[in-house]
Amino acid sequence: MDKKLLIAYSSRTGNTDKVAKAIYEVLSEQAEIKKLPDVSSEKYDTVVMGYWVDKGTANEESLTFIKSLAGKKVILFGTLGAGDYDGYYQKVREAVEKELPADCILLGHQLFRATSIMLNRLRKQHAENPDDLEIKKRLEDYENNKHRPDAEDLKKAQEFVLSVLRK
Numbered sequence: 001m002d003k004k005l006l007i008a009y010s011s012r013t014g015n016t017d018k019v020a021k022a023i024y025e026v027l028s029e030q031a032e033i034k035k036l037p038d039v040s041s042e043k044y045d046t047v048v049m050g051y052w053v054d055k056g057t058a059n060e061e062s063l064t065f066i067k068s069l070a071g072k073k074v075i076l077f078g079t080l081g082a083g084d085y086d087g088y089y090q091k092v093r094e095a096v097e098k099e100l101p102a103d104c105i106l107l108g109h110q111l112f113r114a115t116s117i118m119l120n121r122l123r124k125q126h127a128e129n130p131d132d133l134e135i136k137k138r139l140e141d142y143e144n145n146k147h148r149p150d151a152e153d154l155k156k157a158q159e160f161v162l163s164v165l166r167k
């Protein structure tokens, strides 16, 4: 029988790839996994879609795919470099969700913190401005999260998708 669930994802530096593959591990009997851009959701009922955050929303190739999900049940997840300060994650989720076609059914949406190329920029900025406490604080935060997504994040991602699908 054809598998009715698709895990589609976009990844530039590998973080979203890791989370998508962890989710696939627990759904492999019912799902297929495909990396954008050459993916069609046509033959699937439900799509688990993983994007990475670029300037506060999903990266462009993910947005194009998200806009094509008319009539589907959708589970969204994203990876991003920043922490959840000042309601940032909620803003990102809203920015992405407004791109979904009106008739698709959003089952769940989760963000996962990951390392980012910003870490190198912050290290450089800190080296050039050692007395700037704001940069120092941001750098420490990014250093503390440089190994993510870690095993715990991957487990959370698996549990998130399984719990959404059980509903």
Ligand SMILES: Cc1cc2nc3c(=O)[nH]c(=O)nc-3n(C[C@H](O)[C@H](O)[C@H](O)COP(=O)(O)O)c2cc1C
Pocket: 010, 011, 012, 013, 014, 015, 016, 017, 052, 053, 054, 055, 056, 057, 079, 080, 081, 082, 083, 114, 115, 116, 117
């Ligand atoms: C061009 C670019 C823009 C980014 N913009 C943001 C952003 O606006 N907010 C954020 O939290 N992280 C941002 N990041 C960090 C990525 O979202 C994060 O590293 C993500 O996990 C990358 O996923 P990937 O490894 O699957 O490519 C950006 C990274 C890149 C390369």
